[in-house]
Amino acid sequence: MKKIVKAKINGILIRAEEGTTILDAAKKVQVKIPTLCKHPDLKPSASCGLCIVKVKGSNKMLRACCTPLDEGMDIITHDPEIVDIRRTVLELILSNHPNDCLKCDRNNDCELQKLVADFGIRQSPFTQVLRDLPIDNSTKAVELEPQKCILCGRCVDVCQNRQDVWALSFLERGMQTRISPAGDILLNESPCVKCGQCSAHCPTGAIVEQDDIGKVWEALLDPDKYCVVQIAPAVRASIGEAFGLTGKNMTKQLYALLRRLGFKAVFDTNFAADVTIMEEASEFEERLIKGTKSLPLITSCCPAWVDFMEKFHSDMIEHFSSCKSPHEILGVLSKTYYTQKNGLDPSKITMVSIMPCTAKKYEITRSNEMSASGFQDIDIVLSTRELARMIKQAGIDFLSLPDEEADSMLGEYAGAGVIFGATGGVMEAALRTAYYFVTGTDLGKVEFESVRGLKGIKETEIEVAGKKIRIAIAHGLGNVEIVLDKVREAKKNNQEPPYHFIEVMACPGGCVGGGGQPYMVTDELRLKRAKVLYQDDTDKQIRCSHQNPYIKRLYTEFLEKPLGPKPEKLLHTKYTPRPIYKR
Amino acid sequence: MTEPKLSEDIKKVVEKWRNKKGSLVMILHEIQNAYGYVPRETSLELSKYLDVPLAQIYEVITFYNYFKLEKPGTHRIAVCMGTACYLKGAPVILQELKELLDVEEGHNTKDGLFALDVVRCLGCCGLAPVMMIDSKVYGKVKKEEIMNILSEYGKEE
Ligand code: SF4
Numbered sequence A: 001m002k003k004i005v006k007a008k009i010n011g012i013l014i015r016a017e018e019g020t021t022i023l024d025a026a027k028k029v030q031v032k033i034p035t036l037c038k039h040p041d042l043k044p045s046a047s048c049g050l051c052i053v054k055v056k057g058s059n060k061m062l063r064a065c066c067t068p069l070d071e072g073m074d075i076i077t078h079d080p081e082i083v084d085i086r087r088t089v090l091e092l093i094l095s096n097h098p099n100d101c102l103k104c105d106r107n108n109d110c111e112l113q114k115l116v117a118d119f120g121i122r123q124s125p126f127t128q129v130l131r132d133l134p135i136d137n138s139t140k141a142v143e144l145e146p147q148k149c150i151l152c153g154r155c156v157d158v159c160q161n162r163q164d165v166w167a168l169s170f171l172e173r174g175m176q177t178r179i180s181p182a183g184d185i186l187l188n189e190s191p192c193v194k195c196g197q198c199s200a201h202c203p204t205g206a207i208v209e210q211d212d213i214g215k216v217w218e219a220l221l222d223p224d225k226y227c228v229v230q231i232a233p234a235v236r237a238s239i240g241e242a243f244g245l246t247g248k249n250m251t252k253q254l255y256a257l258l259r260r261l262g263f264k265a266v267f268d269t270n271f272a273a274d275v276t277i278m279e280e281a282s283e284f285e286e287r288l289i290k291g292t293k294s295l296p297l298i299t300s301c302c303p304a305w306v307d308f309m310e311k312f313h314s315d316m317i318e319h320f321s322s323c324k325s326p327h328e329i330l331g332v333l334s335k336t337y338y339t340q341k342n343g344l345d346p347s348k349i350t351m352v353s354i355m356p357c358t359a360k361k362y363e364i365t366r367s368n369e370m371s372a373s374g375f376q377d378i379d380i381v382l383s384t385r386e387l388a389r390m391i392k393q394a395g396i397d398f399l400s401l402p403d404e405e406a407d408s409m410l411g412e413y414a415g416a417g418v419i420f421g422a423t424g425g426v427m428e429a430a431l432r433t434a435y436y437f438v439t440g441t442d443l444g445k446v447e448f449e450s451v452r453g454l455k456g457i458k459e460t461e462i463e464v465a466g467k468k469i470r471i472a473i474a475h476g477l478g479n480v481e482i483v484l485d486k487v488r489e490a491k492k493n494n495q496e497p498p499y500h501f502i503e504v505m506a507c508p509g510g511c512v513g514g515g516g517q518p519y520m521v522t523d524e525l526r527l528k529r530a531k532v533l534y535q536d537d538t539d540k541q542i543r544c545s546h547q548n549p550y551i552k553r554l555y556t557e558f559l560e561k562p563l564g565p566k567p568e569k570l571l572h573t574k575y576t577p578r579p580i581y582k583r
Numbered sequence B: 001m002t003e004p005k006l007s008e009d010i011k012k013v014v015e016k017w018r019n020k021k022g023s024l025v026m027i028l029h030e031i032q033n034a035y036g037y038v039p040r041e042t043s044l045e046l047s048k049y050l051d052v053p054l055a056q057i058y059e060v061i062t063f064y065n066y067f068k069l070e071k072p073g074t075h076r077i078a079v080c081m082g083t084a085c086y087l088k089g090a091p092v093i094l095q096e097l098k099e100l101l102d103v104e105e106g107h108n109t110k111d112g113l114f115a116l117d118v119v120r121c122l123g124c125c126g127l128a129p130v131m132m133i134d135s136k137v138y139g140k141v142k143k144e145e146i147m148n149i150l151s152e153y154g155k156e157e
């Protein structure tokens, strides 16, 4: 039990656990101290000074975001002097911030804009000095606009410490300080893996996802195009947040919505996740039973992780599942299987993926295998945040839409497919089917609770046919090295590998915490989103990918057998070591 | 000054400072002193040897004015922007230099012959506006003379 401290905030008595910050303590008594640099998901950088408060009997101002409440403190959070200082802080920030709100990606969804509105700032007492810093949209996934940066440090913290990529840094100092990759190079020449975590944590429009909404509208309006769409597992669990609904499964409204937007067919990435499992579980079975290639097998469905591996851990390529990510699989199937069955011309299809992810924007052109259908398999990727904006543009009352179903050929999914969006989900889904492949019988209980949850590295053992299968799950790229180093160590000493199967997702929490998801994510929210997916799984009658009748049909009618020549050509890819810096 | 070929040289420097506090700054100092700047290739190699991300090295290099990222130009032009010179037309001189040499302040000309810098009062305000090339001082500079002055510093040197 932690010690309890007693104090007062604006005269209200409060008891809080020792170590609670003044900011968090104030929330408990319904007092909102304004913050800008502090993100609830990250450690305080204490750089903006907006959260200052007074303690009676001292003339020093304290920063509420990083100061713990002390026994007996008597705190004032709002008085004319404090408000005035905060106002000046904001006015100073505005003095080197462009007045771009109306045309900014973050318009109406920006932490700085909201504060300026709350403070009712109408004038600019300081002369505006804008820095001449170029926009960088070289990655085609995340876009840097350093002029809009308020130097809070969130992106740098996330990129360096959580993700261990170190693409972003603060260069120079004082007035000259700016976010940038190391040296005057572009982000796509840096180690950046396009995970988008920087954009998901930025309070302003200084780092945003590349906006592809225009391309989608254009395709939808083109009478020559046949537009089809798919939604990723994690999107259904978070899109409601953009409309004030947290923790709600929006799957069926999304299907209805996408039809209203004009898509001719609405598919579900979950279906392709089931395909991924068929292929990946077969790979695992081969490695485990036939010993064709070495163990561990490592999952490959996260493109940011793939890019990270190709740059930093290319010695692991032989362990990588060659299976493409689910949305790529759905893409190629939509331009082969689907068009063949329906007598459509694949060259006319525009395939749009709605993803929680910015890395998928990069993935669709990462190698030739991404055009296995003979056309670029996925034409456009929109993040959850972009779809939310598109819904608003379309003037559709999203929350009141009636339920609809997906187009079944590439839309019906097993419970295993939907949990792909949470850390541990791919592993759990794969184990359900791998168990069947290895033993020939189905699991009695399909849940593997030990692989769920937000612990950075999860290790566990599972018995399959009398054999102990050791697995590891990492999420947040900063957790990867520890796991891989154990594999390396064992190899060096000629020991048995420490794991048989490893799952990695780049984003903390997995795709539910993806870089393209609605803002202000915290662990609490990640868990809520994951819960939506696990509930969807529980509600499904069919829980395992290999039991999905549409998957069976797909293999009988088209793919033949897992890892066969057709899947090999359409569903699998290759990896190649890439330089960390291009220059 | 030799061209940075490095691996061996760097290793020596790294070994000398390895495991000492503040070693990164000290290593960068030695490199700066040896080459007059910190070449990008050197930083990239250093990053591998020390297992320190390049971004961290650049955070240090760009934090201190002491470190340079570009190879210094053969001749350094320093234009004084102190008060006296400023009032007597230094901005015009600077502008003319930028145009003639097609270079921004703090950078080198493409051929590497000149580096253009702006400095504070050089202590000879009576001669304002003042500029220096290497250690030679030019006083009461007129815009029209600049071309001539520059031509004293030919390529052949
Ligand atoms: S996208 Fe990811 S890797 Fe790239 S700069 Fe942002 S946080 Fe770093």
Ligand code: SF4
Residues within 6 Å of the ligand: A148, A149, A150, A151, A152, A153, A154, A155, A156, A179, A198, A201, A202, A203, A204, A206, A207
């Ligand atoms: S880019 Fe955004 S997150 Fe990064 S320091 Fe600037 S304002 Fe903060």
Ligand code: SF4
Residues within 6 Å of the ligand: A195, A301, A302, A303, A304, A305, A356, A357, A358, A359, A360, A505, A506, A507, A510, A511, A512, A513, A514, A515, A516
């Ligand atoms: S974890 Fe999911 S959202 Fe994050 S990069 Fe990977 S695929 Fe994208």
Ligand code: FES
Residues within 6 Å of the ligand: A034, A035, A036, A037, A038, A044, A045, A046, A047, A048, A049, A050, A051, A052, A063, A064, A065, A066
């Ligand atoms: S929110 Fe506390 S210093 Fe910025």
Ligand code: FES
Residues within 6 Å of the ligand: B080, B081, B082, B083, B084, B085, B086, B120, B121, B122, B123, B124, B125, B126, B128, B129, B130
């Ligand atoms: S101001 Fe230029 S020399 Fe003094």
